[in-house]
Amino acid sequence: MSMDVAALGRWGIDSLRELGRAGLLLLRVVFRLPDFKKGFPLVMQQVYAEGVLSLLIIVVSGLFIGMVVALQGYHTLVKFGAAQQLGPLVALSVTRELGPVVTALLFAGRAGSAVTAEIGLMKATEQLSSMEMMAVDPLRRVIAPRLWGGFISMPLLAIIFNTVAIYGAYLVGVKWLGLDAGAFWSNMQTSVDFHLDVINGLIKSVVFGLVIVWIALYQGYYAEPTSAGIANATTRTVVYSSLATLGLDFVLTAMMIGGW
Amino acid sequence: MTNLVEISNLHFERNKRVIFDGVDIVIPQGKITAVMGPSGTGKTTLLRLIGAQLQPGEGRILVAGENIHRLSTDALYKLRKKMGMLFQSGGLFTHLNVFENVAFALREHTKLSNDMIRSLVLMKLEMVGLRGAQNLMPSELSGGMARRVALARAVALDPQLIMYDEPLSGQDPISMGVLVKLIRTLNDALGMTSIIVSHDVTETLSIADYVYVMANGKIIGQGTPDAINQDKSAQMRQFVDGLPDGPVPFHYPAKALDQDLLGVS
Numbered sequence: 233m234s235m236d237v238a239a240l241g242r243w244g245i246d247s248l249r250e251l252g253r254a255g256l257l258l259l260r261v262v263f264r265l266p267d268f269k270k271g272f273p274l275v276m277q278q279v280y281a282e283g284v285l286s287l288l289i290i291v292v293s294g295l296f297i298g299m300v301v302a303l304q305g306y307h308t309l310v311k312f313g314a315a316q317q318l319g320p321l322v323a324l325s326v327t328r329e330l331g332p333v334v335t336a337l338l339f340a341g342r343a344g345s346a347v348t349a350e351i352g353l354m355k356a357t358e359q360l361s362s363m364e365m366m367a368v369d370p371l372r373r374v375i376a377p378r379l380w381g382g383f384i385s386m387p388l389l390a391i392i393f394n395t396v397a398i399y400g401a402y403l404v405g406v407k408w409l410g411l412d413a414g415a416f417w418s419n420m421q422t423s424v425d426f427h428l429d430v431i432n433g434l435i436k437s438v439v440f441g442l443v444i445v446w447i448a449l450y451q452g453y454y455a456e457p458t459s460a461g462i463a464n465a466t467t468r469t470v471v472y473s474s475l476a477t478l479g480l481d482f483v484l485t486a487m488m489i490g491g492w
Numbered sequence: 493m494t495n496l497v498e499i500s501n502l503h504f505e506r507n508k509r510v511i512f513d514g515v516d517i518v519i520p521q522g523k524i525t526a527v528m529g530p531s532g533t534g535k536t537t538l539l540r541l542i543g544a545q546l547q548p549g550e551g552r553i554l555v556a557g558e559n560i561h562r563l564s565t566d567a568l569y570k571l572r573k574k575m576g577m578l579f580q581s582g583g584l585f586t587h588l589n590v591f592e593n594v595a596f597a598l599r600e601h602t603k604l605s606n607d608m609i610r611s612l613v614l615m616k617l618e619m620v621g622l623r624g625a626q627n628l629m630p631s632e633l634s635g636g637m638a639r640r641v642a643l644a645r646a647v648a649l650d651p652q653l654i655m656y657d658e659p660l661s662g663q664d665p666i667s668m669g670v671l672v673k674l675i676r677t678l679n680d681a682l683g684m685t686s687i688i689v690s691h692d693v694t695e696t697l698s699i700a701d702y703v704y705v706m707a708n709g710k711i712i713g714q715g716t717p718d719a720i721n722q723d724k725s726a727q728m729r730q731f732v733d734g735l736p737d738g739p740v741p742f743h744y745p746a747k748a749l750d751q752d753l754l755g756v757s
């Protein structure tokens with residue numbers, strides 16, 4: 233019994249210590265970009281690596297999710313004679329929830345894991361150490377651009393996801409099931425509030441993006457410098473950032489609905 | 493003559509295992525100082541301590557008169573611009589080709605034009621005989637070549653202090669000879685101060701001005717190469733002559749072999 237308590241205590245202390253270390257890392261990175269002239273191209277490279285390279289999976293998933301939601305929604309709405317409300321149904325569920333959350337989950341799997349593996353390997357092969365000895369701070373040169381790259385990419389990816397998903401719903405609802413295009417769009421326009429729905433969704437995606445790259449960078453930077461260590465770190469990135477996304481989504485939704 | 497690096501009463505341990513137990517070393521300016529010792533004694537660790545990548549448990553390390561572990565981050569990075577380090581594994585940036593690896597520090601720390609950088613990089617690569625390899629990626633190099641690129645990169649900024657971690661291991665006799673001469677030339681012509689870490693006894697004794705030999709966390713001997721060669725103490729003879737038996741253990745600390753094999757704990 234007392235052993236269990238001790239183990240619980242140790243686990244608690246370890247978790248807190250890890251959280252503290254991650255917090256310090258974030259603090260040391262956020263405001264430490266190299267000057268604008270050097271920092272800008274580095275951040276753009278990361279927007280490419282984390283954002284542009286994730287486009288394909290985001291677009292394809294967005295399209296299918298939009299189509300599936302439209303199909304499911306239509307069959308339910310039609311029972312109540314409310315098929316005209318398909319536009320609002322899709323637009324609201326996508327901008328408020330599916331867009332930010334699914335984008336974040338895909339982003340964690342596609343970009344987060346890549347970031348962790350890359351940083352972990354740079355550490356294991358002493359690339360980060362030799363950078364330090366060349367008087368170049370890896371936190372500035374390697375870590376910070378990746379953080380900002382993710383911060384910028386995530387909301388852009390979410391916007392693209394939303395757009396494609398709504399277009400997918402249009403294809404299914406209007407082109408396939410024969411709803412009236414005018415009604416589809418105008419009902420959507422009247423019921424979606426730009427601030428409440430679209431902006432709140434984007435706020436979520438910004439938060440998710442930041443948390444995911446933060447986790448990915450932390451896991452990579454503190455990975456055990458071995459093959460198994462990097463493999464574990466990559467797995468942890470995907471698991472932790474998915475859980476963090478879903479947990480934070482609940483918190484943010486509660487805050488937003490609570491009229492925050 | 494002044495000392496560029498002064499290490500006094502250095503204590504350091506890793507996972508409760510004592511690596512340094514009161515070590516004093518001075519590195520005089522403009523000389524080549526060698527640190528030798530059996531594998532696993534902490535030679536690489538020593539270089540990392542000098543570069544302030546590790547914190548000592550006790551004792552202090554002065555580099556150019558400054559206690560390197562007390563410096564602010566900015567001051568530390570400023571001091572590191574004057575240091576070069578050749579890592580045992582090379583540590584080349586795998587996403588950059590050979591040319592860009594050598595150019596990295598120049599691009600980061602100087603405002604030189606691209607033409608200037610190009611000339612400087614090609615000169616450094618010529619020095620290690622790899623100008624023709626400038627467009628290769630690190631994955632396309634052999635181990636010895638990668639080490640030589642790393643050497644060119646380490647001296648790109650013409651540092652005052654250069655630390656070589658095993659520069660000679662993995663080199664064929666020809667490049668070994670060239671490297672030995674190169675290290676000497678860099679030191680004398682450019683006025684660098686060099687620290688060489690190695691267990692390659694003959695080659696190291698042939699270039700060093702002064703030698704420290706470490707074992708079991710302590711300095712077991714020091715002196716000029718001649719003095720080392722003539723040292724009579726059993727520990728030193730064993731290391732210099734490469735004898736398997738003697739006071740310097742070849743084995744990592746362990747319980748007796750028969751007990752281990754029989755599974756007695």
Ligand SMILES: Nc1ncnc2c1ncn2[C@@H]1O[C@H](COP(=O)(O)OP(=O)(O)OP(=O)(O)O)[C@@H](O)[C@H]1O
Nearest residue numbers: 506507511530531532533534535536537538580691
């Ligand atoms: N990251 C680490 N964590 C724990 N112990 C370590 C670590 N790195 C090295 N050690 C231990 O520190 C000791 C000294 O290691 P170091 O790499 O400095 O040896 P070395 O003298 O450079 O050996 P070699 O000549 O083989 O390169 C070794 O016994 C090793 O077990």
Ligand SMILES: [Mg+2]
Nearest residue numbers: 535536580657
């Ligand atoms: Mg070593």
